[in-house]
Each structure stands twice: as structure tokens, then as C-alpha cells.
Amino acid sequence: MxxxxxxxxxxxxNGQVGNRVFKALIRCKGPEFSVIAFVSPNSSFNLMDYGDINATVKRVDLNHVARDDLVAILADAKVDVVISALGGQIIAKQCVIQDAAAKAGVKRFYPSEFGMHQVAWLPDEGAYLDPVSDVDLDLKAISSSLSNNTKIWALKIKCFEDAIRHPAIKSGQMSYTVIGCGEFYDAPGEPLLCPWLEKDESISKGGYSIQCVGDPDAKMDYSSLTDIANFVVATLRHPERSENRILGFRSDHITYNEIARLLQKYSGKPAKINITSVDQMRAILKDPSSAPKELLRGSTFPVDFWMILRHVQGQGVFWRPPGLLHNDLFPEVKPVSVEEYFRNLFAK
Incomplete structure (x- = not known):
């Protein structure tokens, strides 16, 4: 059909996830989608980089755009689907986008998920979401108090909850598709989290150091940005399978010790696990500036954010159980394992 x-x-x-989704959309020929790429006004994103494609670009400052201006753009283009691949603080504007989409008659909305919701449980301390845990989880309160720390995680969860309970969703006017996944192993610009992508030879020539908090033998879900983009397109090609669904996808289920062995095998360089204890992590959460220098560089994420991520992974709970994974719904998307990725990466 x-x-x-x-x-x-x-x-x-133009973002880390969004650009891979854009590339997957413009490559799709069955059917061919018309794509409207929304980017910030100062973005270097240029359609000329992609050849002859069925796409247009809209440079919009989401911090200042009026809802009705977005309504006009979406309605004039007869947009069927809106995909939000926003990240960081700007995700707070996702509600404006969905309001505009509803008013413009958009049929399907994809909120920005592309990850996994987690609450970290610290030994003897109970649940730890992030420093906003003592603040009322109201979007305005969160966005106004945001700083470069893990409050962004709480904001994303709040935006997700609001998106799937939007009035247009509740009335049946609009459907939704949510796509979750594991941590990305092919994220450019994240050499601390993906040390195999370190471009500075002075750092990587002696080998690779993989950051871990807790147990390096804990299994976790990993995903490829390219795989998840192809999965998004598959859900669009088969909208009846993805209507009003929260879908999970992973490319691999693996431990850090397994990753280290594979990395050493295919790179030919030493690969070690740098284990941070839970007590060390606690101290860093209280004072992020106290972290060792090597942990304060190489990531777009602040140290307290990714330390909590690594802690959850080290607890062995960063994976989706049967029933919450949906790779089988779209068998045309062939996941690339970490081993296959390393084989291809270092063959170059």
C-alpha cells in the first residue's frame, strides 16, 4: 500500500539526528517524499550540498517565531508529517511547532525522542533524575532555569509527555509516532563518548580510552544514527504500522568490554576501559568542575549529564526488553552491529 x-x-x-534523517528522506524513492528542512537562520546547512533533490529549506528562529507564521508555512506546503529532531534547550519550542502543525492540518507528528528515558538510582540515595528534581516540572519553569546540565533530560521527558497528550492527538485529528533507541556509536563531534571517532591524532595515536561508570560487563543498547534514520523512513513508508505507536529500535546489545575488544581488534591500537566509581561520580555531580581534565573535553554534553548516562548503563538497565523493541516491524532496516561498524570504519 x-x-x-x-x-x-x-x-x-542540520542536527546530529536530524541531518541523518534528512539524508534518509531524500534518498527514499519508494515513495519519494517532498522535504521541508527547518534550520536556524545562522546554520551552514545548504541544499546545494545534496545535489538535485525534492527539498526546500526554511531558516526560522524558533526562539522568536510566531505560531501563526509556522501555520502559514506548513499549510501552504500542505505538510502531511512534522518530525522534530530538536535537541538541547530549543526542544522547549516543540510545543509551538505541534500547535502550529495541528492548526495547519498536519496528519502525523514525530516528537524528538531518539533516546531512552531513564531515572538513575544512586545507592543509598534513591532516584536521581537531574538537578531539576526539586522544581515543579512545568515547561516554563524548566526552560527558564536551564543551564548546561542534566536539566535538559527532564525537559525532554516533559516535552515527550506533552506531545503524545496534545489536544489534537486526544481528539484524533493528529496521530503520533515516537521512536526511541540506544546510545549512538557513530555520533560525530563526540570523541569522549565515541573515542573511535577522535580526529586529534595526538590523542588517539596511543590508543583509545572508553569511559564507563560501574560495571563494564553490563549489556546495553547501542544504535547507529544511520540505522535510526532509515527506521524513521520505514515508519513513514508504512504509516499503518507506526500510527500512535511508541517504537523502540536498536542496532546492537553489547558491553563496554566487548566494545573495547572489538575496537582493539579492528583499529590495531590499545583500547582500555576507564572506570569511574559511583563515589567519584557522586563527587562530580555535586561539583562538575572537580572532574579530571580528560573528562571535561570532547563532548557537547556537560560532564554531569553523560556521567548519569554512563551510570545507568553500568547498572545494566540501559536496554529495552521484549515487547518494547520493534526492529521486526520493519525488517527492511538491517541494523549495523558495532563490530560491522568498526570493520568498515577502520578499513578506510
């Missing part, structure tokens, strides 16, 4: 969706508006088309 041919997809009823023809035109897709992608917000954050």
Missing part, C-alpha cells in the same frame, strides 16, 4: 504521506517537514535538519 502506497504511503498517504507526501510532504514531510523536518525541524532540526
Amino acid at each position: 502506497a504511503s498517504p504521506f507526501k510532504t514531510v517537514a523536518l525541524f532540526g535538519a
Whole structure:
């Protein structure tokens, strides 16, 4: 059955996830989608970099755009689907986008998820979400108090909850698709979290150091940005399978010790696990500036954020159980394992 969706508006088309989704959308030929790429006004994103494609670009400052201006753009283009691939603080504007999409008659909304919701449990301390845990989880309160720390995690969870309970969703006017995944092993610009992508030879020539908190033999879900982008397109090609669904996808289920062995095998360089204890992590959460210098560089994420992520992984709970994984719904998306990725990466 041919997809009823023809035109897709992608917000954050220049971002880490958004750009891979954009590339997957413009490569799709069965059906061919018309894509509207929304990026910030100062973005270097240029359609000329992609050849002859069925796409247009809209440079919009989401911090200042009026809802009705977005309504006009989406309605004029007869947009069927809106995909939000926003990250960081700007995700707080996702509600404006969805309001505009509803008013413009958009049929399907994809909120920015592309990850996994987690609450970290610290020994003898109970649940730890992030420093906003003692603040009322109201979008305005969160966004106004945001700083470069793990409050962004709470904001993302709040945006997700609001998106799937939007009035247009509740009334049946609009459907939703949510896509969750594991940590990305092919994230450019994240050499601390993906040390195999370190471009500075002075750092990587002696080998690789993989950061871990807790147990390096704990299994966790990993995903490829390219795989998840292909999964998004598959859900658009088969909208009846993805309507009003929260879908999970992973490319591999693996431990850090296994990753280290594979990394050493295919790179030919030493690969070690740098284990941070839970007590050391606690001290860093209280005072992020106290972290060792090597942990304060190489990531777009602040140290307290990724330390909590690594802690959850080290607890062995960063994975989706049967019933919450949906790779089988779209068998045309062939996941690339970490081993296959390393084989291809270092063969170059």
C-alpha cells in the first residue's frame, strides 16, 4: 500500500539526528517524499550540498517565531508529517511547532525522542533524575532555569509527555509516532563518548580510552544514527504500522568490554576501559568542575549529564526488553552491529 504521506517537514535538519534523517528522506524513492528542512537562520546547512533533490529549506528562529507564521508555512506546503529532531534547550519550542502543525492540518507528528528515558538510582540515595528534581516540572519553569546540565533530560521527558497528550492527538485529528533507541556509536563531534571517532591524532595515536561508570560487563543498547534514520523512513513508508505507536529500535546489545575488544581488534591500537566509581561520580555531580581534565573535553554534553548516562548503563538497565523493541516491524532496516561498524570504519 502506497504511503498517504507526501510532504514531510523536518525541524532540526542540520542536527546530529536530524541531518541523518534528512539524508534518509531524500534518498527514499519508494515513495519519494517532498522535504521541508527547518534550520536556524545562522546554520551552514545548504541544499546545494545534496545535489538535485525534492527539498526546500526554511531558516526560522524558533526562539522568536510566531505560531501563526509556522501555520502559514506548513499549510501552504500542505505538510502531511512534522518530525522534530530538536535537541538541547530549543526542544522547549516543540510545543509551538505541534500547535502550529495541528492548526495547519498536519496528519502525523514525530516528537524528538531518539533516546531512552531513564531515572538513575544512586545507592543509598534513591532516584536521581537531574538537578531539576526539586522544581515543579512545568515547561516554563524548566526552560527558564536551564543551564548546561542534566536539566535538559527532564525537559525532554516533559516535552515527550506533552506531545503524545496534545489536544489534537486526544481528539484524533493528529496521530503520533515516537521512536526511541540506544546510545549512538557513530555520533560525530563526540570523541569522549565515541573515542573511535577522535580526529586529534595526538590523542588517539596511543590508543583509545572508553569511559564507563560501574560495571563494564553490563549489556546495553547501542544504535547507529544511520540505522535510526532509515527506521524513521520505514515508519513513514508504512504509516499503518507506526500510527500512535511508541517504537523502540536498536542496532546492537553489547558491553563496554566487548566494545573495547572489538575496537582493539579492528583499529590495531590499545583500547582500555576507564572506570569511574559511583563515589567519584557522586563527587562530580555535586561539583562538575572537580572532574579530571580528560573528562571535561570532547563532548557537547556537560560532564554531569553523560556521567548519569554512563551510570545507568553500568547498572545494566540501559536496554529495552521484549515487547518494547520493534526492529521486526520493519525488517527492511538491517541494523549495523558495532563490530560491522568498526570493520568498515577502520578499513578506510
